Amino acid sequence: MANKNVILGIDPGTRITGYGLIDSDSHPVDFGCIRPPPKLILADRYKIIFESLEALIERYQPIAIAVESQFVLKNVQSAIKLGMAKGMVLLAAARKSIPVYEFAPKKAKLAVVGHGGASKFQVQKMIQALLRLPNPPEPEDAADALALAICCAHHLRSPCTSPLKAC
């Protein structure tokens, strides 16, 4: 099932990778998360993340992929693990020649809630309202991914926006 002008937002993580897709009319297309079994060795978990992203791209054929540009992390080891998960996103995108856009978390919140300091719950409630969902999107990783997709859609629509930083 290919959709026109679908944007895929991704919130990568080794435990949970959230994803959210919206179309050009800002209707929700799909959202959810990839949860590789935690008992698997890391390499096999990244393989599952990569192949699940490939399957999403194959199914929905997005015109753009949005990810976060900045992360708040406890230490270097957490940053490397996050980087490994984010690397799966960039590789899956590059293999299909889909541009990747990066947004600071504040920018994604600004696009959805109207201010950059919004709480996770405020983001979930506003996405529910904007996308007319029956419930706030769960888990929060999927909500964050939808926020990135909405933010990316705003920017791609705006003719006076300066070019986005593509990864």
Place this chain on the structure above:
Amino acid sequence: MANKNVILGIDPGTRITGYGLIDSDSHPVDFGCIRPPPKLILADRYKIIFESLEALIERYQPIAIAVESQFVLKNVQSAIKLGMAKGMVLLAAARKSIPVYEFAPKKAKLAVVGHGGASKFQVQKMIQALLRLPNPPEPEDAADALALAICCAHHLRSPCTSPLKAC
């Protein structure tokens, strides 16, 4: 050209990914580095790293892949970029069901030079001697990758070594 019991050491990096292969008799098989053109966007650089690793694995069919477990990095953004490059290694390995072993940098230096605080130059000189190379291996990323392969070979040979941490 498939070699028996070849071990592939990799020193991942977004700018330069060093690789080094040795066989079960600790003879050098190949070494060098992957340098994606720096003018490319990040996603395309990781694609080149991933596909170059896939080609190395296809060519030499290693029984094990060795990478560093710890990295000294300036900041979170550097750690995420390093993680993305390391993610390419883990994915390429997982897609061919090749086990990945992680070693602390000190352990790799210990295996090659005899003490964990060796300089880059000492590592290069000792690898030249151990592998009977005409010159010290260049660049240092390739030398580091060969050191990881040598370290991994020592551990796989030793029956009394406790099981290694596989990624």
